[in-house]
Structure formats: C-alpha cells, structure tokens
Amino acid sequence: MSTVAVYPGDCSVGLQESLALSGQAFEFVGDQDLDKPEAASGWSLLIVELGDQPLRRLRLVRRVYEDSGVPILVAAMTDHLAALEGEPSLSDFTVAPFEPNELRMRIRRLVSTQSESDLMTFRDLDLNTATYQATIDGVPIDLTYMEYELLRFFMANQGRVWSREQLLSKVWGYEYFGGARTVDVHVRRLRAKVGEERAGWITTIRSVGYRFG
Amino acid sequence: MSTVAVYPGDCSVGLQESLALSGQAFEFVGDQDLDKPEAASGWSLLIVELGDQPLRRLRLVRRVYEDSGVPILVAAMTDHLAALEGEPSLSDFTVAPFEPNELRMRIRRLVSTQSESDLMTFRDLDLNTATYQATIDGVPIDLTYMEYELLRFFMANQGRVWSREQLLSKVWGYEYFGGARTVDVHVRRLRAKVGEERAGWITTIRSVGYRFG
DNA sequence: TTCAATGTGAACGCTGTGTTACAGCTCCAT
DNA sequence: ATGGAGCTGTAACACAGCGTTCACATTGAA
Numbered sequence: 402m403s404t405v406a407v408y409p410g411d412c413s414v415g416l417q418e419s420l421a422l423s424g425q426a427f428e429f430v431g432d433q434d435l436d437k438p439e440a441a442s443g444w445s446l447l448i449v450e451l452g453d454q455p456l457r458r459l460r461l462v463r464r465v466y467e468d469s470g471v472p473i474l475v476a477a478m479t480d481h482l483a484a485l486e487g488e489p490s491l492s493d494f495t496v497a498p499f500e501p502n503e504l505r506m507r508i509r510r511l512v513s514t515q516s517e518s519d520l521m522t523f524r525d526l527d528l529n530t531a532t533y534q535a536t537i538d539g540v541p542i543d544l545t546y547m548e549y550e551l552l553r554f555f556m557a558n559q560g561r562v563w564s565r566e567q568l569l570s571k572v573w574g575y576e577y578f579g580g581a582r583t584v585d586v587h588v589r590r591l592r593a594k595v596g597e598e599r600a601g602w603i604t605t606i607r608s609v610g611y612r613f614g
Numbered sequence: 615m616s617t618v619a620v621y622p623g624d625c626s627v628g629l630q631e632s633l634a635l636s637g638q639a640f641e642f643v644g645d646q647d648l649d650k651p652e653a654a655s656g657w658s659l660l661i662v663e664l665g666d667q668p669l670r671r672l673r674l675v676r677r678v679y680e681d682s683g684v685p686i687l688v689a690a691m692t693d694h695l696a697a698l699e700g701e702p703s704l705s706d707f708t709v710a711p712f713e714p715n716e717l718r719m720r721i722r723r724l725v726s727t728q729s730e731s732d733l734m735t736f737r738d739l740d741l742n743t744a745t746y747q748a749t750i751d752g753v754p755i756d757l758t759y760m761e762y763e764l765l766r767f768f769m770a771n772q773g774r775v776w777s778r779e780q781l782l783s784k785v786w787g788y789e790y791f792g793g794a795r796t797v798d799v800h801v802r803r804l805r806a807k808v809g810e811e812r813a814g815w816i817t818t819i820r821s822v823g824y825r826f827g
Numbered sequence: 828t829t830c831a832a833t834g835t836g837a838a839c840g841c842t843g844t845g846t847t848a849c850a851g852c853t854c855c856a857t
Numbered sequence: 858a859t860g861g862a863g864c865t866g867t868a869a870c871a872c873a874g875c876g877t878t879c880a881c882a883t884t885g886a887a
C-alpha cells in the first residue's frame with residue numbers, strides 16, 4: 402500500500418544515490434515483477450528510469466499505468482523529454498542530474514496526495530477546503546456552512562483557548578453583532594456531528610471559552 | 615484564456631532565458647496585476663519565481679490560487695524546497711538552474727490539463743470538444759452554447775468548489791458583469807438536461823457555490 | 828445551597844437556492 | 858426587411874435550510 406517501487410533494479414548510480422539521500426524506503430523491481438498482473442497493486446508509486454532504453458520503458462510505463470493506475474514518476478535524461486510529450490500515463494517526471502531534495506519532494510507529492518487538494522487533518526477527521534467536505538475515517542459528514550467554518554477555524558488554530566467573542570469575530574466576522582450563546586449552539590452541533598467519542602476534542606473551558614485539540 | 619503569466623516581472627535572468635528558449639508566449643505581471651481580483655481569470659497558468667522573497671511569494675501563491683484556482687508553477691531554489699512541502703496551491707515546481715526543455719514540458723503539462731483533450735469523460739457522460747457534442751451512454755444530448763461551456767469547465771475542474779463569481783469570470787469571461795443568479799439558472803438547466811439521476815453530480819454548497827463530481 | 832455558566836432542544840425568521848416565466852437578442856429562412 | 862425560433866440573462870415567487878434566539882435543564886464552583 403505504501404511501497405515505492407523503483408525500476409529497473411539496476412538503475413543508475415546517480416539515481417540510487419539520490420534515492421538513498423531522499424530518506425525514503427524503496428523496493429527495486431525487475432521485469433518479472435512488472436509482468437505479474439497484480440504487481441502494482443501493492444505500490445503507491447512506481448519510479449521508472451528511462452536510461453538507455455527510453456522507448457521500451459515508456460511502453461512499459463503506459464502498460465503498467467493502464468493496468469493498475471498507479472502513479473508513475475519518470476526519471477529521464479534531457480534528450481528523452483521530447484518523447485514524454487503528451488504522455489498521459491506519467492504523473493510527474495524529473496531530469497538528470499537527479500537532486501535528492503527535488504526527488505524527495507516529487508515523491509512525497511505523488512504519494513501523499515492521491516487527490517491534490519487542501520487537506521487539514523486531526524486524528525481521523527479530514528477537512529478538505531477545496532471541496533468543502535469533511536470526512537471521518539473517509540466517510541463524509543455533512544456540515545452546514547457555519548459548522549464548517551467553525552471547525553476549520555478550530556483545526557487551523559488548535560491547542561489554544563478561544564473566547565466566544567474571539568470566535569464570533571474570527572469566524573463570524575468582525576462586524577458581527579450577536580449573542581455569544583450562538584457559539585455554544587454551534588459547538589454543540591459540531592460535537593454531535595463528529596460523534597460522541599470525538600465530542601471531547603472541543604473542550605469547554607468554563608467561563609473562558611473553547612479549545613480544540 | 616491561454617495566457618501564461620510570469621511573476622515577478624523582473625524575474626531572474628536565468629528564468630527569463632529559459633522561458634525565451636522554451637518557445638512559449640508570456641506576459642510578465644507585477645503586484646498591481648495580481649491585486650486585481652479578476653486578474654487570474656484570463657490566465658491559463660501562473661509562473662511564480664520565489665527568488666529572494668520565498669515566504670512572501672508563497673503567501674501570494676496561496677491567495678491567488680484560492681481566489682482563482684489558476685494552476686501555479688513555482689520556480690524555486692533548492693533551499694526553498696522545504697517550504698513548498700505540503701503546499702496544496704502549487705500545481706508543479708521546478709528547481710534552479712532552470713532548463714528550457716524541462717520548463718517547456720512542465721508548462722505544457724499544466725496548460726494542457728486545463729485545456730483538456732478532445733474527449734472528456736465522467737461516468738457515462740462524454741464530452742467531445744472536437745465536435746462540440748455531449749453524449750450520455752452514447753446518446754447525444756443537445757446543450758446550448760453556455761450549457762456546454764459550463765459543463766466543460768466543470769468537467770475540466772472537477773472536485774473543487776467554485777463560487778458564482780469564479781464561474782462567471784471563468785466561464786462567462788472576466789469582463790462579464792452580470793447577476794450571480796445567472797449561474798443558478800444555467801446549473802439548473804444543465805441538471806435538467808443530464809437527467810434526474812445525474813443531477814446530483816453538481817452539488818450545491820450553500821452560501822459558497824457549486825462543485826462537480 | 829445558590830448562582831452563574833453551559834448543555835440541550837425547539838421554534839422562529841431570514842437568507843439563499845430552486846423554479847418558472849418572460850423579455851431582449853441573434854440567427855436563419857422566408 | 859420580416860417573421861419566427863431558439864438562446865440567454867433577469868426578475869419574481871416559493872420554499873427549504875440554516876442561523877439565531879429563547880426557554881429550560883444540567884453542571885460546576887463558591
């Protein structure tokens with residue numbers, strides 16, 4: 402599920418060194434691994450170095466991608482870039498000489514973000530600010546606008562106490578005139594929607610305010 | 615709609631040369647351009663060089679992305695890579711020294727994701743941008759021009775919420791002055807034409823906007 | 828015990844959205 | 858020109874969802 406595979410097993414020394422320096426665990430794979438139909442199912446990413454067989458390896462890339470849909474990072478020489486043009490099967494590419502920092506970054510982008518979007522996380526609660534969706538353990542919960550905004554503020558500002566007045570001005574807006582009890586009600590609804598076992602994530606600090614996390 | 619913008623206008627010589635060699639047309643923009651709220655609506659890509667103000671420019675990147683959703687390519691130094699970690703607003707990045715071939719490739723990848731291929735698909739709905747036809751399960755449905763454009767934008771930019779203002783500027787054009795309710799009506803017409811069971815593909819996010827997929 | 832602060836449930840009223848109708852417009856055939 | 862047909866934007870109305878508030882219950886501190 403989280404294996405980063407590298408092909409071919411005997412890839413260039415430059416790539417090997419950069420991989421080593423990037424601080425990631427890898428599994429080097431050969432042709433026999435790629436031929437197994439279920440091969441890619443355990444991989445979160447496949448890195449393919451074009452090396453001296455760019456066209457052959459590109460065909461390979463295309464096939465593996467179409468079979469498995471696994472993200473593919475191609476390590477190429479400058480001369481091979483033209484061949485990558487319009488190739489839909491590669492998720493990203495990098496050009497020799499391979500630099501550890503860049504490589505590490507590209508790997509993490511591909512591995513971490515299956516869906517490339519703003520994501521805030523607390524335990525098993527995710528908040529996607531691009532899609533305006535909240536999920537618990539992957540299961541979406543639907544929040545109303547204000548519930549969402551309040552939760553977002555809490556998740557972005559964890560660990561400290563916020564008074565009702567502060568919350569009103571920061572979440573509802575500076576110009577807002579309303580009773581402070583409004584906050585209470587929204588906190589209550591949030592607690593209810595995230596479920597009983599998570600309700601404690603929002604702590605009440607008596608006669609002060611609320612704290613998340 | 616197909617302008618590639620570069621910020622800052624006085625970017626490094628190395629980047630300028632690579633841009634020139636990459637054989638693409640550019641428009642160099644400054645702060646005043648980015649401050650205009652509808653600025654990015656005419657761009658298909660924004661290239662930002664972090665230069666000597668990495669953090670400030672990263673904030674800028676984040677703001678522009680959240681306002682407009684335009685793809686952003688960051689040109690960075692190796693030292694700045696760590697700051698890009700987990701930044702959802704950047705679509706891609708490249709590391710100095712900037713190489714023309716690589717740059718050109720990354721630009722084309724980003725531009726072409728937005729100006730989609732001839733055939734776009736979502737579930738059983740196909741959009742053939744070459745023939746300007748939409749089909750459900752192979753059966754053609756006829757959409758008016760605006761319905762078609764709206765659907766095309768949605769399919770090319772799935773999964774993220776778009777406010778009515780963003781849709782107006784991105785689908786109708788940045789120079790457009792019109793009531794936001796226009797969007798509602800067109801969304802409704804689209805929903806009606808794709809059929810009841812598919813109407814839910816366009817989700818209404820109350821007091822935010824719409825999301826497709 | 829007593830009082831203040833907070834939890835809880837329900838009701839009201841407003842805002843945003845769905846829906847329909849229609850007027851202006853372009854385009855095309857007559 | 859002229860008529861009609863289709864497309865688009867806007868206004869008007871209806872309705873549902875949601876935020877706010879209130880009343881009452883419960884908790885916790887003095």
